[in-house]
Amino acid sequence: MKGWMGKIKALALMSFMAVLLTGCGKENLTALVPKGYGAEESMKLIILTTVIMGGVFLVVIVVLAYVLIRFRRKKGQENYIPKQVEGSKTLETIWTIIPIILVIIMAVPTTLISFDLADASDSKDHINIDVTGNQYWWHFNYQDEDIQTSQDLYIPVGEKVYLNMISSDVIHSFWVPSISGKMDVNPENTNTMYIEAYEEGVYWGKCAELCGPSHSLMDFKVIVVSKEEYEQWVADMKNYDPEKDEPESAVAKEGKDLFEENNCMACHAIGSSPVEVGPNLTNFGNRTKIAGFKEPTKENLVDWLKDPEEIKPGNLMTGKYPQLNDDEAEKIAEYLMQLKVTDVTPESVNN
Numbered sequence: 001m002k003g004w005m006g007k008i009k010a011l012a013l014m015s016f017m018a019v020l021l022t023g024c025g026k027e028n029l030t031a032l033v034p035k036g037y038g039a040e041e042s043m044k045l046i047i048l049t050t051v052i053m054g055g056v057f058l059v060v061i062v063v064l065a066y067v068l069i070r071f072r073r074k075k076g077q078e079n080y081i082p083k084q085v086e087g088s089k090t091l092e093t094i095w096t097i098i099p100i101i102l103v104i105i106m107a108v109p110t111t112l113i114s115f116d117l118a119d120a121s122d123s124k125d126h127i128n129i130d131v132t133g134n135q136y137w138w139h140f141n142y143q144d145e146d147i148q149t150s151q152d153l154y155i156p157v158g159e160k161v162y163l164n165m166i167s168s169d170v171i172h173s174f175w176v177p178s179i180s181g182k183m184d185v186n187p188e189n190t191n192t193m194y195i196e197a198y199e200e201g202v203y204w205g206k207c208a209e210l211c212g213p214s215h216s217l218m219d220f221k222v223i224v225v226s227k228e229e230y231e232q233w234v235a236d237m238k239n240y241d242p243e244k245d246e247p248e249s250a251v252a253k254e255g256k257d258l259f260e261e262n263n264c265m266a267c268h269a270i271g272s273s274p275v276e277v278g279p280n281l282t283n284f285g286n287r288t289k290i291a292g293f294k295e296p297t298k299e300n301l302v303d304w305l306k307d308p309e310e311i312k313p314g315n316l317m318t319g320k321y322p323q324l325n326d327d328e329a330e331k332i333a334e335y336l337m338q339l340k341v342t343d344v345t346p347e348s349v350n351n
């Protein structure tokens, strides 16, 4: 009786988890609704492998059920020993060859697609972006345009975009489930992958390699805009001159002074400066999130500035500047929130 209760409990728990996990899918954070080339190719592989594995499962279950029923011990045959087939060459050959064929059917397209996605032979004719993974944020350098940005990656719809990926510290993995496959980001070599999005929208990106205590918070976004919007965004980002940009409000002006006094510029750049110890803040006011995953409100930013460790354990900003009081944090937040250089923002994108 006890054994049965355990089994029932386990079954109930599994059903509950299945229902719970199915609810986890967000439309712009799922490999099951592909909105880009890499994701679409991955989806084909998912279907192929699922069909093959489902087929194998079905065949095994049918054969097993047949054997269980057909060869049940019958009355009067208690001591009957059926024909022994151990070591049968025919059977051994069959169940060695069939799996090999199945593995080849899955391995060939997987290998072809992996090489295709990493093929950078025509990268010169397309947009090239250097991607750097850092504990726990992403830096993007648009090679040809000399634009530096962090966390929000803007790309045009329907165009190949080449990503040259490296890490500044440990191994991370770049993954935008709706658009691309995964690519490891290593400290010692550059990996290349191209992405192509089919629809405009804001897509969630994740770090898919355990990289430290805030690994699960190492989120970013890919913002897919029309070609015209992309050109506008590039022009606005290129033309932005931080020297000429004075905050309008008095509070933001004080915030800017505090930002400079606390030496924030040692790690953070505004404009296309090559400093990338910390995230580039040029279009901070347009960001989809604060610290990668918090809603972009001033309150959240104040909390972050006052105690980043509380929000993102293990981040490298903690302890790099004097403790801010409420007033100072408010003013710096006011300054950062008004750093908006373009009208092409995640909100302007058709979602």
Ligand code: CUA
Binding pocket: 133, 134, 135, 136, 171, 172, 173, 207, 208, 209, 210, 211, 212, 214, 215, 216, 218
């Ligand atoms: Cu970076 Cu996990």
